[in-house]
Amino acid sequence: MQKEILRVRSYQNVLPIRKKVAAYARVSSGKDSMLHSLSAQISYYSELIQNNPNWQYIGVYADEARTGTKGERPEFQRLLEDCKQGKIDMVITKSVSRFARNTLIILETVRSLKELGIDVYFEEENIHSLSEEGEMVITLISSFAQEESLSVSENCKRRIRDKFKQGITTSFTMHGYELENNKIKIIPNEANIIKTIFDYYLNGMGINAIARQLRERGISTKTGGIWQGNTIKRVLRNEKYAGDLLLQKSFVADHISKKQRMNKGELPMYYVEGNHEAIIDSDTFQEVQNEIVRRAKKYKICGKQKTYPFTKKIQCELCGKNYKRKTTRSGTKYEKVVWICSTWDNYGKKYCSSSRIPEEILENLSAEVLNIPKFDEEVFSKKIQKITVPCKGELKFIFNDGTEIIKIWDYPSRSESWTEEMKKMASKNEINRQERVKKCGVNTCSKSNSGNH
Numbered sequence: 001m002q003k004e005i006l007r008v009r010s011y012q013n014v015l016p017i018r019k020k021v022a023a024y025a026r027v028s029s030g031k032d033s034m035l036h037s038l039s040a041q042i043s044y045y046s047e048l049i050q051n052n053p054n055w056q057y058i059g060v061y062a063d064e065a066r067t068g069t070k071g072e073r074p075e076f077q078r079l080l081e082d083c084k085q086g087k088i089d090m091v092i093t094k095s096v097s098r099f100a101r102n103t104l105i106i107l108e109t110v111r112s113l114k115e116l117g118i119d120v121y122f123e124e125e126n127i128h129s130l131s132e133e134g135e136m137v138i139t140l141i142s143s144f145a146q147e148e149s150l151s152v153s154e155n156c157k158r159r160i161r162d163k164f165k166q167g168i169t170t171s172f173t174m175h176g177y178e179l180e181n182n183k184i185k186i187i188p189n190e191a192n193i194i195k196t197i198f199d200y201y202l203n204g205m206g207i208n209a210i211a212r213q214l215r216e217r218g219i220s221t222k223t224g225g226i227w228q229g230n231t232i233k234r235v236l237r238n239e240k241y242a243g244d245l246l247l248q249k250s251f252v253a254d255h256i257s258k259k260q261r262m263n264k265g266e267l268p269m270y271y272v273e274g275n276h277e278a279i280i281d282s283d284t285f286q287e288v289q290n291e292i293v294r295r296a297k298k299y300k301i302c303g304k305q306k307t308y309p310f311t312k313k314i315q316c317e318l319c320g321k322n323y324k325r326k327t328t329r330s331g332t333k334y335e336k337v338v339w340i341c342s343t344w345d346n347y348g349k350k351y352c353s354s355s356r357i358p359e360e361i362l363e364n365l366s367a368e369v370l371n372i373p374k375f376d377e378e379v380f381s382k383k384i385q386k387i388t389v390p391c392k393g394e395l396k397f398i399f400n401d402g403t404e405i406i407k408i409w410d411y412p413s414r415s416e417s418w419t420e421e422m423k424k425m426a427s428k429n430e431i432n433r434q435e436r437v438k439k440c441g442v443n444t445c446s447k448s449n450s451g452n453h
Contacts, residue, residue, distance in 0.1 A: 020089040021049045022058040024079055026098050038062055045092060058088055076100075080109065083118050095124040174240060175222040176279050184240075184276035191279045193219060197235055198280055198288055207232040212348050229346065236292060242285035243278030309377040310362055310387070316341040317390045319352040325359070341389070355392045361409050362387075362395075369397045369405045 023045035027038045042060045049057045061079040082088055091113070093099045099122070100106045110120055110129045120129040176194040177184050193214070200210045211227040221227055239246050280288075314323035321342040328336045337359040343352035363375035366387075370379055388396045397405045 018054055018056040020058050020087060021052075021055040021092065022079065022082070022088045022090075023049065023060045023092045024076065024099065025060060025062040025094065026073065026076070027064060038064060041094065049092070055090075058082070080112075083113055083116060088118060090119045090121060092121045092123065094122075096122050096127075173222065174238070175235065176241065177276075186277055186279060190222070194235060194241055194279050197232060198241075198284060201232075201236055201288055202284070202291065207236070208346055211346075215347065215350070226347070236288055239285075240276075241278065241280045242282050243274055243276055245272040245275040247272070309375075309380055310339055310359070313384065314339055314357075314362075314387045314389065316343065316352060316354050317388050317396075318354050319343040321352070323357070323389070326356075353392075354389060357389070357395075357409075358411070365395060365407045365409060366397070369407065 023041075025038055025041040025045065042062055045060045046057070049055050061075040063073040063075045079088075079091065083091070096106065099120070100109070113120060114129060117130075121127070122129075173179075176187060176190045178187055179185075197210055197214075200213065201207075205213070206229075208229040210232045211229050214227040219227070221231060235241070278285075308325055310323070310325070312322055315321070316323065319341065323339040323341055324345065326338055326340050326345065328338065338356040339359060339362060340356045341352050341354040344354050366380050366384065367373065367375045370376075370383060372379060383399055385398045385400045388398065390396055393408055393410055395407045395409065397407065399405075
């Protein structure tokens with residue numbers, strides 16, 4: 001009997017591939033009403049995607065209080081990165097203007113996603129970016145959205161400038177004052193700090209030294225940050241502390257970048273004298289401005305700032321900042337050149353516990369690791385990539401070829417390095433320094449008030 005062989009076919013149930021879908025939402029204001037709208041958008045898109053059996057829910061990417069004309073929105077950037085990694089097949093968003101109001105950003109984004117085969121669906125306009133007419137329609141709509149953004153921006157600027165012409169400020173956030181019912185009022189405790197800053201400066205202290213004093217006393221800035229030299233400089237130059245008001249010092253460059261630019265004559269400025277109660281009397285304020293000019297002339301560096309062999313070569317491992325060269329003087333009798341961590345110099349030991357390094361020691365140790373009898377700037381520059389400072393008394397020399405050599409050093413004892421004349425001069429300077437601090441009226445702003453600032 002002949003055998004009959006039948007072929008048995010196997011059938012597999014192939015599950016349909018679901019499209020990986022995400023949504024993008026944005027509001028351009030941090031107001032409660034806007035944040036509520038954002039929350040509603042997130043809930044809506046979450047339900048919309050999860051209720052579709054053909055879609056796989058990836059998530060909702062949402063930016064709070066971010067303008068659509070800028071491209072640095074964090075959630076927007078995260079969305080694009082996930083698209084590049086193949087996590088998303090389609091993006092849903094409310095409208096072209098919610099996606100972005102910058103035509104260039106929209107087109108670049110849509111085209112880059114199109115190359116990846118990713119569709120962007122704009123609900124209000126009912127447009128799919130992968131459709132034939134998609135890019136043309138998106139270009140037209142985004143152009144209108146950008147023009148609308150420009151119109152809104154120009155209207156806001158016009159309203160602000162009209163107020164400036166009337167001598168009315170639109171915002172007022174500065175130490176010592178508050179804006180209440182459109183009136184500028186003094187905050188007494190904060191005003192005492194401002195008076196102390198002006199006193200310190202007129203008694204010979206520098207801006208970095210003043211900032212250090214305030215930090216050491218636990219006094220914070222208006223926004224809760226730490227005082228820095230540049231902050232002190234702005235306080236000393238601010239005419240508002242003398243009761244006057246200079247309006248339109250800066251302006252928004254354009255509605256796309258929204259970057260603030262200093263007004264150097266591009267737009268008119270408006271000066272209002274005696275606008276509000278002064279913290280600093282006009283004579284004292286002018287005296288400080290004269291002192292600022294005098295010091296600027298005294299310490300002005302002509303031409304380009306001089307660089308040294310160790311400039312940008314020494315890095316503190318404790319805070320990551322570079323060391324800088326500093327000359328310490330005692331009258332005209334002697335001077336000592338050291339290299340010091342920028343953080344330590346600007347903020348003190350509380351923020352970086354590094355120590356000064358005499359330039360002479362740096363040169364001697366560099367000569368040793370380079371195996372040359374005397375420090376040579378040219379040889380050092382060619383062979384040493386950088387020097388790091390892991391801790392006090394230790395230097396790590398890193399060569400261009402990757403070789404590392406660690407050197408230990410210590411300060412020579414004071415009895416060895418200081419003459420009697422130098423000791424007397426240092427003692428005299430310390431007495432003068434203490435007298436200056438006493439004259440600065442440190443009691444005008446006690447630590448007991450620091451919690452109010």
